[in-house]
Amino acid sequence: MAAEILRIPCLQDNYAWVLHDAASGITLCVDVPDAAPVKAALADRGWTLTDILLTHHHDDHIQGVADLRAATGAKVTGAAVDIHRLPALDRSVYAAERFTLGGLTVQVMDAPGHTIGHIAYYIPEAKAAFTGDSLMAFGCGRLFEGTAAQMWQTLSRLKALPGETMIYSGHEYSLSNARFALTIEPSNPTLSARAAEIEAARAAGEPTLPVLLATECSTNPFLRVSEPSVRAALGMEASSDGEVFAEIRARKDRF
Template sequence: MPLEILTIPCLSDNYAYLVHDDATGQTALIDVPEADAILKALADRQWHLSEVWITHHHADHVQGLADVLTAHPAKVRGAADDSHRLPALDFALGDGESFDFAGHEVEVMDVSGHTIGHIAYYCADAKAVFTADSLMALGCGRLFEGTADQMWKSLSKLAVLPPDTQIYSGHEYTAANARFALTIDPHNSDLISRSQGIAASRTAGKPTVPSSLATEAATNPFLRAADPTIRAHLNMQHASDSEVFAEIRARKDAF
């Protein structure tokens, strides 16, 4: 049976996700920005939490964990490279490792850049990757700890997943990201159309995540450093892809 994925708005602009397998009753939680919204979602569906998958150490992704575990004792997974500053882990994971969740293989991907030791969780069966603050809808995370080259390598790793993979990112930043993207790729008809759809979704109070990797590849400037039109717009025709990405990221930081 297919996995059910539930998007849970948290705090002012965070997302957590519940992944549920009806056949076994197992439920996983990706990141814990706050406890109340997550506990309500579990209670409303009468789901019992089995596992928690942490992407990185920032407080807005882990601060609700203790309260959630008090109500739902569960195993906690996270990056071995980040374990010194994460809550206590039952399973410390490395890049390229995989684990079984309710009969579905989940692959761990190091996507350092936003932080060092940031990981994503990819489940091919569900056509889903949980990217938190690495690849985001029309954006990518700010480089708090890593370098532009590290983030570009991380995004490039995610970019070769199947095009129909759904990107479950960590924040509702898409409207602001769209405004910035249009300054980098102003004549992209797919981006213009997507930006209009995003505005309508936000006006209606609807989340703009997940989004497909195909959509991101066509519209997200942070994945499009090799695009000749963007390179010409930035006057960087002879730069490396990593250098173009770094320029786009720097412009976003100042936007």
């Protein structure tokens, strides 16, 4: 049986993600905005949490770690470069490092931009990338600490993953991100159709994540900076990809 991944709503618009690999018994949680809903989901499924993986240090991603670790004994993994502002780590990892959990290979991806020490986790056996606040549906995280150049490099690395990869990001921001994306590519029929689906889903109170990377590549303006339609809309036909990305990010900040 393939790994099962649960979406667990937390706080106002956060998600924790729990992956269970029945073959090995590994159960991991990516980010812990709030321990209570994660503990409830684990109890409902009868799963024992073995690992907690952290993407970055912001409170809305780590404030439930101490409670969840105390309740489960799970081992905590996070970025070595951010060890000074993360909860106590049992495993500190570096960009491009790989480690195994049961039968799963976890590839650590450098993902600065939103924060300097942000990382993402790619698990090829599950066709899953846990991107925190880097790549999001129709968007990317705000640049609180890093630069536009760093975030563009992050998105370029994530975009290079197989198109069949599912993207599990940290927030339910799809609706506002879709509305912004339409200001960049209003004539993109794939984007328009997907934005309508998002509007309907959110109106019904339904979640919009995870999302296929191939879908993001056809609708997310932050991944489409080399497209002639995007460049023409911005009047930046002769600009570099990084410059186009920076302009789109600046426009989103003002949106």
